[in-house]
Amino acid sequence: MLIMSDVYNPQEVEAKWQTKWQESGLYRQTVDKSKPKHYALTMLPYPSGDLHIGHWYAMTPSDARARFMRMKGYNVLFPMGFDAFGLPAENAAIKRNIHPKKWTFANIERMRGQLRSMGAMFDWEREAVSADPSYYKWTQWFFKKLLEYDLAYRKLSAVDFCPNCNTTLAREQVWGDDRHCERCGTPVIKKDLEQWFFKTTDYAEELLDFSTIDWPERVKVMQTNWIGRSTGANVTFHTEQGDPIEIFTTRPDTLWGATFMVLAPEHPLVDKITAVAQADAVLTYREAAKRLTDIDRETADREKTGVFTGAYAINPVNNARIPIWIADYVLMTYGSGAIMAVPAHDERDFAFATKFGLEIVEVIRQPGRSDEDGPLTEAFVSKTEGTMINSGAFDGTPASEGVATVTAWLEAQGMGEKAVNYRLRDWLISRQRYWGAPIPIVYCPEHGAVPVPDDQLPIMLPDDVEFMPTGESPLRFHEGFLHTTCPECGKPALRETDTMDTFMCSSWYQYRYLSPHDDEHPFDPEEGAYWLPVDQYTGGIEHATMHLIYTRFFTMAMRKMGLVDHSEPMLALYNQGMVLGEDGEKMSKSRGNVVAPDTLVAQYGADTVRTYLMFFAKWDQGGPWNYDGIKGPQRLVQDVWEMAQLAYMPKQVTDEANRALRRKTHQTIRKVTADFENFSFNTAIAAIMELRNAMQAARRSSDVAADVWAEAVDSLLLLLAPVAPHVTEELWAQRGHGYSVHQHSWPMWDEEVAKEESITLVVQINGKVRDRIDVPAGMSDEELKALALASERVVEWLNGRSPHKVIVVKGRLVNIVG
C-alpha cells in the first residue's frame, strides 16, 4: 500500500482508491436476495465528447444517494451507459469527415475515463451502449414486438422537413420559437412521408394516472397537459347534399349557436364539396397553407384566414343552413379535422366570424346581460355561468348542466355521442438518418412490409458509407444494405432505410442494464424479477414530455407483451436543477462561461468538486457556479483530512464538554440522515460543517475524552463518505478500520444522547421578542408560562395588570398577549 504524505494530495488519494475499488470489485452489483434491493438510476449521457459540469451535477448527488442507500443496508444497483445514436455524430461525419461510429466510440472511451474520475459507484460490467449491435439488436426486436402486439403501424404523414438541408428532422432538432433547423437555421416545413408510428395514444388514459408513482408535481402537470384530455361529444352534421361531417366539440350545449362550419384545408371532403365558383380561391388557399411553416400556422395571435367553399351544411339540431369554410386554424391532426363554429361562445370562432361577417347567435346568456346590451363584443366562454337561450326546448337550462343534458339528448336522437379526445399524438419514430438503429422491415413487391426474422437480427448498420453534404441518409444509396430478399417468398426486396428515433433506444435502457451481454433476451428475467422496477430515477426536467412519456409507454407495452408485470418503469423521480455559468446565464462556449470539470478535478480533486456541487444550492434548484464558493468545501475536506489524522490528546476533560460533543455528533447523524432521505444535500453538508466547527472548538480546548473525539471523527467520515468517497476511504483506512468505508453501515444516532439539555425560551409580548431565558429542557407548559410571567421584562411591561391571553409553544416560546 502506498504511504500517503501528511499533506492532502487529492490526485494521489483519488487515483489510489479508484484503482483499488476497481481491482477489488467493490462496486459489482449482483442479485442478493438476502437484502432489500434498491435500483437507483440516473439518466444516461449522450457521448458528445466531453463530460461537462452538468453531467457532474446530475450524477454525483445521485451517486451519493445510491451510496447512502447502500450504507443503509440496501443492495443497490447503480448502472451507467451511453445513449450513443443521434444526429451530432452524423453532423461531425459530414463536417469533419469522421465516421459516426469512430467519433461516437472515441467519445465514449474519453467519457468513461472522465466518469471514472468522479469516483461514482457505477458497476461498469453492466454498462450498456445503445449504438452497439448487441444493444440495438434488441431495440429492433422491440420494434417487431410492438408490431406483433398491434402497437406499431405505418402511415403517410406530414413531418418536419428542412428545405435547406434537404432532410427531415427529429422533433428535438427543431429549435426555438420560430421552429428552425438546428443546423442551418432555416424554418422547417411539412412534408408528406410514409412513416412508422407507435400507438402511444392507446395508453393515453393510463398515462394520465400517476397514482402509483411518486413523481414531481411539475412533471405530472406537464405530462397531463401534453396528453391533453378533453371530454365532449362527437356530432354528425351533413352537407346539403347529404355527405356526413363528423365534428368533435367540448360544448355540445352551444350547438344551436353553430352558424358555420370550418374544415381543415387538408380535409378530404373539401374536394368534393367545393362549389365551382369557389374552386380557385379554395385551391389557392390550400396551396398557401401547405407551404406555410408551422410557426406561421401555429402562432396564436395571428389574424385568422380562410375561404368559403361555397357549400352549406345543415345544423342537425335546428336545421339551419350554415356555410362551410376552410381555415388553417382547424388542424387535420386533432379530432376529425372539422369543427362546428360557435362564434358567440368561442374566441377563435368569434374572431373568424367578425373578420368575415358571419352570423353570431348567442345561445348562452351571460348573467346580468340583457337584449338591450346590443350585440356581443367578445365571445362568452364560461362553462359554468349563464343560461341556455335560442336553443329550442333547452331554453332556460343552466349552462352548468347543458353539456350533460344535451349530450344525453343527442345520443337519444342518434345525432352524436359522448366522446373523449387527446392532444397526445402517436409517436413518430422514423428518421431519415444513418446513425440510428435500422428499422427491421423489408419491402416486398408481393408481400408488402415484412418484418425481418429474429435470427437475422441485428440488421447491422454498414460501415462503408458515404455521407452526403445534404445530410441525406447514405443507407438509401448503399446497394449492399438496400437489396435483400423477402423473408416470406425469397424474392428480391428492399430494406427500410429509415432508422429509429433515439428515444426508442433510451425507452428501455433501464432493462438492458440488468444483463447487457445477454444474447437470448432483452434482459435476464431473473435479474428483472429481483431488481425491477427502478426505485429512484433522477434527471433533468427537459425530458418531462418526451423520454419520460416514451419510457412509461414502453413499460406498459412490455406488460402487454408479458415481459414485465409492473406498469410503471420508475417508482420515484427527482429532477435536479441546472448549473449556470458564473454570470448566471446558461453555460455556452460562445458566452465563454463554461466550467470544465476536468480542470476543477485537477485543481481541487473530485471530492471537493462533488462536495461543492452538493452544497451550493438545493439540488432541484441549481444556480450559478462560483469559483470562490468552492473554497468552503475545499476547507471542509482539508479540515477533515487534518482532524482524522490528528493524534488527539485530551487535556482537561469535562463531562459537560463530552456530552456537548456527543450531542452534536448524534444530532448531526440524525440531521444528515433525514436530509439524505429528502435529497436536501446542501443542508446535510451544512450540518457536517457545523460538526466540523464543533470538533475544531473541542480540539482547541482539548476538553473531550479520546473516545468521544474518536466517535466524532468516525461519524464525520461515515457521514461524508457518500459525498467525498475517496478522502473518507483513505482516512478510514489510516484510522485502522476495515475496507471499505463504503461497505460500513450508516451510523445510528441515539435519541437520548442527541437530546438537548437546555433550551432558550423565547418570551414574546404581543408577538415581539422581549426576553430569552435559558431553561432546562422538558419543563411543562405551566412551568414555562410561570417563568415567562416572572421575567423582569414582562413584569415591567404588565405593571400589575394581568394578560388577556398567554400562548405556550411547547419547549420553545411563550407569547403574552395584552
Add this chain to the structure above:
RNA sequence: GGGGCGGUGGCGAAAUGGCAGACGCAGCGGACUUAAAAUCCGCCGGGGUAACCCCCGUGUGGGUUCGACUCCCACCCGCCCUACCA
C-alpha cells in the same frame, strides 16, 4: 393567452405557522510572518443610541392568526414549459 417554478444580507443560500438570515463565500479588524499566501481569533441586514436597548426589514398591497418568509386574495418582476387542440 394558458400552465408551472421562483423573488430572503454584498453573494450562494437556511428556516414542521413560533428567536429571519443556519452553513458557506466575499468583506472588515486583529494574531502569526521581513512580507504575502495559508492558517487562527473576532465582527459582519439597515437605521437610531454613550450604553442597556429601540425601530425597520423576507418583491408590492390587502387578509387570516396571539404570532406569517411560511397560509389566503390581488398585483409586479424573473425564469421554464406550452401554445388556434375545437
